[in-house]
Amino acid sequence: MATLRDPANPAATTEARELLALIQATAGTHVLSGQHNTPRELSQYSDQAAELTGHYPAVWGQDFGFAADGDMDGVNFRQAVIDEAIDQHRAGSIVTLMWHAVRPTENEPVTFDGSICAGPLPQAEWDGLLTEGSDIHTRWAAQVDTIAGFLTQLRDAAVPVLWRPYHEMNGGWFWWGGRQGDAGYSALYRQLYERLTIVHHLDNLVWVWNANAPREDAAAYAGFYPGHDVVDVLAADVYANDYRQSHHDELEALADGRPIALGEVGVLPTPETLQRQPQWAWFMTWTSFLTRENDPADVRRLFENERVRHRS
Numbered sequence: 001m002a003t004l005r006d007p008a009n010p011a012a013t014t015e016a017r018e019l020l021a022l023i024q025a026t027a028g029t030h031v032l033s034g035q036h037n038t039p040r041e042l043s044q045y046s047d048q049a050a051e052l053t054g055h056y057p058a059v060w061g062q063d064f065g066f067a068a069d070g071d072m073d074g075v076n077f078r079q080a081v082i083d084e085a086i087d088q089h090r091a092g093s094i095v096t097l098m099w100h101a102v103r104p105t106e107n108e109p110v111t112f113d114g115s116i117c118a119g120p121l122p123q124a125e126w127d128g129l130l131t132e133g134s135d136i137h138t139r140w141a142a143q144v145d146t147i148a149g150f151l152t153q154l155r156d157a158a159v160p161v162l163w164r165p166y167h168e169m170n171g172g173w174f175w176w177g178g179r180q181g182d183a184g185y186s187a188l189y190r191q192l193y194e195r196l197t198i199v200h201h202l203d204n205l206v207w208v209w210n211a212n213a214p215r216e217d218a219a220a221y222a223g224f225y226p227g228h229d230v231v232d233v234l235a236a237d238v239y240a241n242d243y244r245q246s247h248h249d250e251l252e253a254l255a256d257g258r259p260i261a262l263g264e265v266g267v268l269p270t271p272e273t274l275q276r277q278p279q280w281a282w283f284m285t286w287t288s289f290l291t292r293e294n295d296p297a298d299v300r301r302l303f304e305n306e307r308v309r310h311r312s
Helices: 014-026 044-053 075-091 112-116 123-129 135-156 185-199 245-255 271-276 296-304
Strands: 034-036 059-063 094-098 161-163 205-212 233-238 260-265 280-285
Touching: 014 161, 014 205, 014 280, 034 044, 044 296, 059 075, 059 280, 075 094, 075 135, 123 135, 135 161, 135 185, 185 205, 205 260, 233 245, 245 260
Parallel strands: 034 059, 034 280, 059 094, 094 161, 161 205, 205 233, 233 260, 260 280
Antiparallel strands: none
16 A cells, blocks of 8 residues: 555645545555547447456546547547546546647647657757747647646546656657656656646646656656656556566655556556556556457456456
């Protein structure tokens, strides 16, 4: 069990506080099952997991998208995602949302490889992004305000959200990634935290700092961590079945008693892995990887394990 702490945001809603308390109580004793979905498909992969295992995943994941209308990541599905999130919450799911944000020098829609995953911003653009009043900062703020409008609907519906923005920042593939230190990624994360909490009063958010598991092209966690005062949960994305013990132990040490989670996975962890790495509070399979990278028998075995908890 993680240490019981108040949320980073002192104004957090009752629902956000209750969700964080649940996550804190889960870590170290159980693990919540989770499944990510695409904007166009809404809950298709969560439904598929339930059909396969007989258990509906506890955590329902979604994205705000970035792509052209009709694409699986189309921006035209954002309202449908919010409506589905409210329905999922009412059905007992824990909602987690992410945002593959468009480079603030560009306009939506974009392609994934051509914009979001085209590497870090040039230094001059990065400096401008962190400078209030600059053109790029103004564009960034407008993009954030658009997403805040959707998150506000969830706040007003009393839906708490595990919010994991600007993920995998310790790699160099996303425009927000690859920059360590106080003037690097941490400054952008804090800038977002302040805009969503102080300007938009999105007090329903539980803040999840979500790195990639360190590997050859992803640096150690610590250089990108923005600080305990703006983080409620620490998470790591683990792909290619890379469940090294160090991924768990180093994140647990950095968390200093805060919950840790598997923000995204391809190959699911085995029950034996969860026994060796007991602090993971939830795992979330990435979309179609549920069946593309996992044997159905292995999925069922994991979901039937006594340690794993599902939507009640």
